Amino acid sequence: EVQLVESGGGLVQPGGSLRLSCEPSGFTFSNYWMSWVRQAPGKGLEWVATIKSDGSDKYYVDSVKGRFPISRDNAKNSLYLQMNSLRAEDTAVYYCARGALRHGWHFDLWGRGTLVIVSS
Amino acid sequence: DIVMTQSPDSLAVSLGERATINCKSSQSVLYSSNNENYLGWYQQKPGQPPKLLINWASTRESGVPDRFSGSGSGTDFTLTISSLQAEDVAVYYCQQYLSTPLTFGGGTKVEIQ
Numbered sequence: 001e002v003q004l005v006e007s008g009g010g011l012v013q014p015g016g017s018l019r020l021s022c023e024p025s026g027f028t029f030s031n032y033w034m035s036w037v038r039q040a041p042g043k044g045l046e047w048v049a050t051i052k053s054d055g056s057d058k059y060y061v062d063s064v065k066g067r068f069p070i071s072r073d074n075a076k077n078s079l080y081l082q083m084n085s086l087r088a089e090d091t092a093v094y095y096c097a098r099g100a101l102r103h104g105w106h107f108d109l110w111g112r113g114t115l116v117i118v119s120s
Numbered sequence: 121d122i123v124m125t126q127s128p129d130s131l132a133v134s135l136g137e138r139a140t141i142n143c144k145s146s147q148s149v150l151y152s153s154n155n156e157n158y159l160g161w162y163q164q165k166p167g168q169p170p171k172l173l174i175n176w177a178s179t180r181e182s183g184v185p186d187r188f189s190g191s192g193s194g195t196d197f198t199l200t201i202s203s204l205q206a207e208d209v210a211v212y213y214c215q216q217y218l219s220t221p222l223t224f225g226g227g228t229k230v231e232i233q
Contacts, residue, residue, distance in 0.1 A: 037170075045162075045170065045213055047222040061221045095169055105217035106160040108181065110169035 002026035002109060004096045009114030016086050020114060022079040022096030030054070030074040033104025036081045038092035039113070048094070049081065050104065064090075086118045122147050122216050126225035132233040139201040141228045143214035148194045151218060158218035161190055161199045164227075165210045173212075174199065206232060 008020040022034070036048040049070040050059045058070050071080045079096055093115050097107035123146040133139040149158045157177035162170040172181050174190040177197055187202045201208055209232060214225040 044227045045164075045215075045224040047224070050220075050222075059220050100172075100175065103158075103217065105158070105220075105222060106172065106175055106215060107162075107170075108172045108175075110171070112169055 004098065004109060004111035006094065006096045006111045006114040009094065009116045011117045011119065012086055013120050014087060014118055016118075018083045018086065018116060020081040020083065020094055020096075020116075022081075022111060024077055024079070024098070027098075027109075029072075029077045029079075032101065033099030034072060034079045035097045035099060035104075035107060036068075036070060036079075037095045037097050037107065037110075038090075039095070040089075040092045043092075046092075050099070051079070052104070083116065086116075088118050090116060091118045092116060121221055122149065122219060122223055124214055124216055124223050124225035126212075126214060126228050128228060129226070130229040130231065132231045133201075133204045134233045135206065136203050137233075139204050139208070139230055141199040141212050141214075141230070143192075143197040143199070143225050145195045145197075145216055149216045149218040150194050157193055157197070158216055159190075159192070159197050160215045160217065161188075162213045162215065162224075163208075163210045164213065170213065201230070204230070204232070 005023050035050040051070045067085045069082050093113040095113045096111040098109040100108045125144045127142045159177040161174040164170040178190040211227045211229050
């Protein structure tokens, strides 16, 4: 089955860190750009970060630049989001999303998400 | 940044009737080199992740019912559900992917009247 499964979310204090993981299955992970998109409770979608298929280039929304490095390990079939210096406004469901093959900036497969709560 | 504005915020439509959702971008998302609009539409049902319905403004993804159609160019786009079904109750989002930061519209909630 073609799917993405996120893990690593949870409750963390402001200023803390968390590492999200995404495990793909059913497709050749190394062929695709991958992204993280988040959704605050009851709110809309916000793109967070994207990494090219070979990990050579990474892109971020300004609000997480320098705090949330995105990475991948194609040998281990895994995508990561290291979340540092967390703030209350980072509270959201974080989705792992696959970029469409022709053009990686829109997303043709999404995971079910992992919830991150930043609170003291 | 390209700001995406959707309207209405919500709409209630009778079963079998047409639903129309609008999306306006603050800058054109038409790429002149290939004449493609870098605009997608997603459906998010309650408790589920988003699902890509339409890309390049009007190309339906495989498996998406043909009652869903996308139209528009430049800065103004429309998602039409020609005959609303109960399973179409969801929030719909547009997304531009012409430039980073990638941005989404605020969403339009579609309900049954």
